[in-house]
Amino acid sequence: MPSSPASPIAAPPDAEVLYARLLAQVRSTVAAQAEPPLLIGIYSGGAWLAQRLHADLQLAQPYGVVSSTFHRDDFATRGLHPSANRTALPVPIADQAVLLIDDVLHTGRTIRAAMNELFDFGRPARIDLAVLVDRGGRELPICPQIAASTLLDLPDEVSLALLRDEDVSEGIRFRFDLVSK
Amino acid sequence: MTRAHNPQLNKNGELRHLLTPEGLPRDVLTHILDTAQGFVSFGSREVKKVPLLRGKSVFNLFFENSTRTRTTFEIAAQRLSADVFNLDIQRSSTSKGESLLDTIANLEAMDADVFVVRHSDSGAPFLIAQHTPPHVHIVNAGDGRHAHPTQGLLDMYTIRHFKGDFSNLTVAIVGDIVHSRVARSAIHALTTLGAAEVRAVGPKTLAPDNLRDMGVRVCHDMAEGIRGADVIMMLRLQNERMSGALLPSAHEFNMTYGLTPERLALAKPDVIVMHPGPINRGVEIDSAVADGPRSVILDQVRFGIAVRMAVLSIVASTESPA
Numbered sequence: 001m002p003s004s005p006a007s008p009i010a011a012p013p014d015a016e017v018l019y020a021r022l023l024a025q026v027r028s029t030v031a032a033q034a035e036p037p038l039l040i041g042i043y044s045g046g047a048w049l050a051q052r053l054h055a056d057l058q059l060a061q062p063y064g065v066v067s068s069t070f071h072r073d074d075f076a077t078r079g080l081h082p083s084a085n086r087t088a089l090p091v092p093i094a095d096q097a098v099l100l101i102d103d104v105l106h107t108g109r110t111i112r113a114a115m116n117e118l119f120d121f122g123r124p125a126r127i128d129l130a131v132l133v134d135r136g137g138r139e140l141p142i143c144p145q146i147a148a149s150t151l152l153d154l155p156d157e158v159s160l161a162l163l164r165d166e167d168v169s170e171g172i173r174f175r176f177d178l179v180s181k
Numbered sequence: 182m183t184r185a186h187n188p189q190l191n192k193n194g195e196l197r198h199l200l201t202p203e204g205l206p207r208d209v210l211t212h213i214l215d216t217a218q219g220f221v222s223f224g225s226r227e228v229k230k231v232p233l234l235r236g237k238s239v240f241n242l243f244f245e246n247s248t249r250t251r252t253t254f255e256i257a258a259q260r261l262s263a264d265v266f267n268l269d270i271q272r273s274s275t276s277k278g279e280s281l282l283d284t285i286a287n288l289e290a291m292d293a294d295v296f297v298v299r300h301s302d303s304g305a306p307f308l309i310a311q312h313t314p315p316h317v318h319i320v321n322a323g324d325g326r327h328a329h330p331t332q333g334l335l336d337m338y339t340i341r342h343f344k345g346d347f348s349n350l351t352v353a354i355v356g357d358i359v360h361s362r363v364a365r366s367a368i369h370a371l372t373t374l375g376a377a378e379v380r381a382v383g384p385k386t387l388a389p390d391n392l393r394d395m396g397v398r399v400c401h402d403m404a405e406g407i408r409g410a411d412v413i414m415m416l417r418l419q420n421e422r423m424s425g426a427l428l429p430s431a432h433e434f435n436m437t438y439g440l441t442p443e444r445l446a447l448a449k450p451d452v453i454v455m456h457p458g459p460i461n462r463g464v465e466i467d468s469a470v471a472d473g474p475r476s477v478i479l480d481q482v483r484f485g486i487a488v489r490m491a492v493l494s495i496v497a498s499t500e501s502p503a
Contacts, residue, residue: 075494080498086218086219122227
């Protein structure tokens with residue numbers, strides 16, 4: 001798995017390069033399975049990734065979107081962030097192999113909440129995790145099966161935000177932004 | 182009313198009590214409706230429960246009878262995983278002379294987090310909110326003639342669901358406006374959310390001209406009141422109004438203000454008909470309308486649970502900085 005240099009991060013990683021890498025890894029994972037997994041992206045960055053992966057891989061089965069909102073463990077202090085971030089699963093999830101997709105994996109708490117949310121809809125056969133960036137700092141025993149990159153030297157007070165630009169000629173383009181918390 | 186002075190908001194402008202829609206900023210109302218939207222699709226989940234209020238205690242304090250509102254609050258709190266306690270106040274210590282605030286103080290000692298309060302006296306939930314410690318949240322489930330904010334909000338949710346934007350809407354509220362906390366809360370919410378025109382329709386005894394002060398157009402003629410309306414909100418005609426001098430009879434009310442299929446035809450073809458329930462068939466609304474294709478009365482009930490889940494989860498997560 002490629003890793004970034006150990007020097008402090010001055011510029012955010014190139015999300016398009018990482019996406020190409022993620023696409024290749026997901027493609028070979030999907031090809032290796034008899035039944036292609038159900039792609040489910042975590043709102044919002046992971047949902048964008050799932051949408052684009054689904055299109056690029058030309059999968060027959062629609063992709064799903066999962067929100068971690070209802071199972072967040074910081075609800076009591078941070079409250080609800082509502083609006084359109086609702087879980088939408090196109091097919092029953094019971095006995096399905098799921099490939100859960102997110103942009104950045106950090107503490108693992110969002111993944112835990114998203115998995116709890118999925119189980120509210122049924123019992124999946126298995127769940128694998130694919131991310132664009134694994135930035136370390138795990139606080140729960142969660143590890144990705146696919147990570148397009150590993151960035152272990154990001155300071156805790158900086159978050160990595162995936163942004164999506166729509167360009168008429170080039171279509172959807174991703175980029176990362178470094179945001180101070 | 183500014184944010185800083187509204188007792189329902191903390192100093193960050195976040196909702197810590199829901200007492201009345203009056204004076205709440207538009208973004209607070211919209212936040213509740215947006216949050217409710219996430220709870221509406223709960224039917225598709227195998228587990229119809231989320232852990233947002235796990236470990237919290239919600240006390241339903243109904244000093245006035247209500248089966249429907251109390252039940253929907255109970256369902257909402259349970260779907261959020263709260264522990265729910267229903268207090269039958271009529272049979273408890275208040276009948277032994279305990280004061281309202283003594284009752285509340287005793288319940289606080291049982292570690293309540295949220296009180297859902299219905300009371301026949303206007304302002305009772307305000308009084309309780311003023312005397313409870315900062316970590317306790319009050320939700321008004323109807324006080325006297327004053328306010329019924331969750332009903333008002335579920336009405337707004339229903340209108341937004343079917344009509345989208347408020348800015349082009351003409352909304353007719355028909356019946357006993359002056360005694361109705363449902364009507365007052367709807368009027369305040371509609372005004373804040375920017376409805377184009379709100380009409381109060383009824384006889385002079387029940388829809389007096391001074392309702393204009395609330396920013397509504399008063400109509401004493403039913404045809405004028407519902408002509409071209411996008412939304413018709415019928416109110417329940419309370420039996421006690423008919424015993425006084427305010428109304429001659431239920432039959433006469435039906436003749437002049439009852440919503441019949443013929444009258445409904447005066448409104449826009451895509452009008453929605455709402456009613457807070459329980460309905461008096463053949464008095465304020467005909468069965469053909471209540472059960473007809475323009476009626477959204479049962480949608481209101483369904484949305485009511487989602488709106489109450491939204492309100493409970495929002496107030497319970499609002500901190501109260503000193």
